[in-house]
Amino acid sequence: MKDSRRRLLPARPGVAAVTVLTAGALVFGASACGGRATTHHKPGTSHEQASGSVGRLLAADDGSGHRLRQVDAKGAPAVTVGVRPDSEDGWNVHLSVRNFRFTPDSVGGAALLGRGHARLFLDGHPLARVYGSWYHLPDYLVRSAGGGARLTARLYADDHTAWAVNSAPIQATTSLTTASAQPTAPAPHQPETPRPDTTLEIVVSHGKVSPAPGRTEIKKGRIIELRVRSDHADTLHVHGYDKEARLPAGKTVTLTFTADRTGLFEVETHESDLLLTQLVVR
Numbered sequence: 001m002k003d004s005r006r007r008l009l010p011a012r013p014g015v016a017a018v019t020v021l022t023a024g025a026l027v028f029g030a031s032a033c034g035g036r037a038t039t040h041h042k043p044g045t046s047h048e049q050a051s052g053s054v055g056r057l058l059a060a061d062d063g064s065g066h067r068l069r070q071v072d073a074k075g076a077p078a079v080t081v082g083v084r085p086d087s088e089d090g091w092n093v094h095l096s097v098r099n100f101r102f103t104p105d106s107v108g109g110a111a112l113l114g115r116g117h118a119r120l121f122l123d124g125h126p127l128a129r130v131y132g133s134w135y136h137l138p139d140y141l142v143r144s145a146g147g148g149a150r151l152t153a154r155l156y157a158d159d160h161t162a163w164a165v166n167s168a169p170i171q172a173t174t175s176l177t178t179a180s181a182q183p184t185a186p187a188p189h190q191p192e193t194p195r196p197d198t199t200l201e202i203v204v205s206h207g208k209v210s211p212a213p214g215r216t217e218i219k220k221g222r223i224i225e226l227r228v229r230s231d232h233a234d235t236l237h238v239h240g241y242d243k244e245a246r247l248p249a250g251k252t253v254t255l256t257f258t259a260d261r262t263g264l265f266e267v268e269t270h271e272s273d274l275l276l277t278q279l280v281v282r
Contacts, residue, residue, distance in 0.1 A: 054069070054071065054111055054112065054113045055069040055070050055071040055111070055113070055163075056069070056070045056071075057069055057070075057161065058070055058164065058167065060167065061162070062154065062162040062164075062169045062212055062214075063124070063169075063210075063211055063212030064119075064121070064126055066156065066160055066161060066162045067161050067162070068161065068162050068163075068164035068167065068169065069111055069157055069161040069162065069163055069164060070164045070165065070166075070167065071113060071163065071164070071165060072165075073165045073166065073264075075099055076099060076163070076165050076170065077097065077098070077099045077100035077113075077114055077116075077155050077163050077170055078097065078098040078099060078100070078170065078217055078280070079095055079096065079097050079098075079100070079118065079153055079154075079155050079170060079171065079172045079217060080095070080096045080172045080217040080218075080219075081093065081094070081095055081096075081151065081152075081153040081172040081173070081174050082094045082096070082174060083137070083151060083174055083176060086136065089138055089139050090136060090137045090138040090139040090140075090141070090142070091136075091137045091139075091176060092134065092135075092136055092137075093120070093130075093134070093135040093136070093137050093151065093153075094133060094134055095118055095130065095132075095133050095134075095135070095153050096133070097118075097133070097155070099114050100114050100115070100116070100155060101114065101115055102115075102116070102117055102118075102130075102131050102132050102133075103115040103116060103117070103158060104117065104131035104132075106158045107131075107158055108158065108159070108160075109158045109159065110158065110159060111157035111158055111159045111161055112157070112158065115157070115158060116155060116156045116157040116158050116163070117129060117130060117131050117155075117156055117158075118130040118131075118153050118154060118155055118156065119153075119154050119156060120135065120137075120151060120152065120153055121151070121152040121154065121211070122142065122150070122151055122152075122176075123149070123150050123201070124150075124152070124210055124211040127141060127151075128141070130153070137151075142176070149175050149176050149177040149199070149201070150173055150174075150175060150176075150199065150200070150201050151173065151174055151175070151176055152171055152172070152173040152211065152214070153171060153172050153173075154169050154170065154171035154214065155169075155170045155171065165215065166278070168213050168214050168215050168275075168278055169212065169214045169215065170214075170215055171214040171215060171216065172215075172216050172217045173198065173199075173200055173214070173216050174198055174199070175196070175198070175199035175225075177199070195223070196223045196224060196225035196256060197218075197219075197222035197223050197224070198216065198218055198222060198223075198224050198225070199224075199225040199227065200216065200224070200225070200226050200227065200277060201227045201228075202226070202227070202228045202229075202267075202276050202277065203228075203229050203230075204228070204229070204230040204231065204232075204234070204247075204269065204272070204274060204276070205230075205231045206231065207272065207274070209274055209275070209276055213275045213276060213277050213278065214277060214278070215277070215278045215279075215280055216277060216278070216279055216280065217280050217282065218259045218279055218280065218281050218282075219259075219281075219282060220259055220260065220261075220262055220281050220282060221258065221259065221260060222258070222259050223256065223257070223258050223259075224256065224257055224258075224259050224279065225254060225255070225256045226238070226254070226255040226256075226267065227252055227253070227254050228245075228247060228252070228253055228255070228276065229247075229250070229251065229252040229253070230247045230249065230250075230269065231249060231250060232249050232272070233246075233247060233248055233249045233271075234247040234269045234270065234271045234272055235247060235269060235270040235271060236253060236255055236267070236269060236270075236276075237267070237268055237269070237270055238255070238257070238265060238266075238267050238279075239265050239266045239267070239268070240261060240263060240265040240266075241257060241261065241265060243255055243257050244270075247269070259279065259281045261281060262281045262282055263280075263281060264278060264279070264280055265278070265279045265280075265281065266278055266279075267279065
């Protein structure tokens with residue numbers, strides 16, 4: 001009599017292997033990705049560089065609506081600015097940068113440390129955006145901005161945030177008046193008065209400082225002129241140099257000294273305890 005029960009046949013090896021591999025791939029994929037899509041960035045680029053998350057984004061801005069992106073002072077970008085009259089028209093402006101390079105092709109992208117562009121301000125008013133070391137400043141731009149004497153260069157990241165150290169924008173300021181002034185012969189028997197290499201004009205009104213406190217790079221041995229006007233009586237003080245001057249209400253006071261010491265020095269008011277600017281002497 002024949003056995004009517006159906007014989008159980010062993011599974012084919014190929015089918016079993018495919019089944020095991022498929023299940024393993026599903027389990028491994030779920031554990032590796034956590035069920036979420038993975039974001040890959042350019043090989044050799046860190047996640048911090050790809051996302052532009054360098055530094056710390058502060059709530060404060062630079063005074064022109066651009067938020068500050070604070071980085072450590074060590075290795076931070078730096079800038080100095082020089083101007084000289086052009087023989088044909090206006091001024092030639094030269095920006096010297098350190099730990100920084102201009103990246104016009106990346107404007108609007110992520111903030112990467114040591115990259116970006118610069119902006120020029122005339123007496124605190126926006127003047128131009130700069131993508132290189134040299135810029136020609138036509139005289140008509142100065143006239144259209146209402147004239148002025150104080151030219152400031154400030155560094156920005158590609159995402160238009162302003163690079164900052166110690167909550168102050170990284171910038172440098174110089175005077176167009178000094179650059180365009182023609183030397184005059186000294187009066188008889190009178191020593192020639194040294195002209196300042198850098199002039200900073202600062203206004204204190206209703207507890208606010210204009211322009212917003214920033215950082216000015218100065219070479220050792222240069223002459224600095226501080227021109228400060230306050231709407232209330234106070235005292236001007238330069239830390240590290242122990243230079244002081246009384247600030248009568250509503251009057252502009254000029255304090256001139258030689259930057260013969262290197263380091264970071266704060267300029268502030270005593271009574272109101274306001275930070276006016278920072279001087280970096282190298």
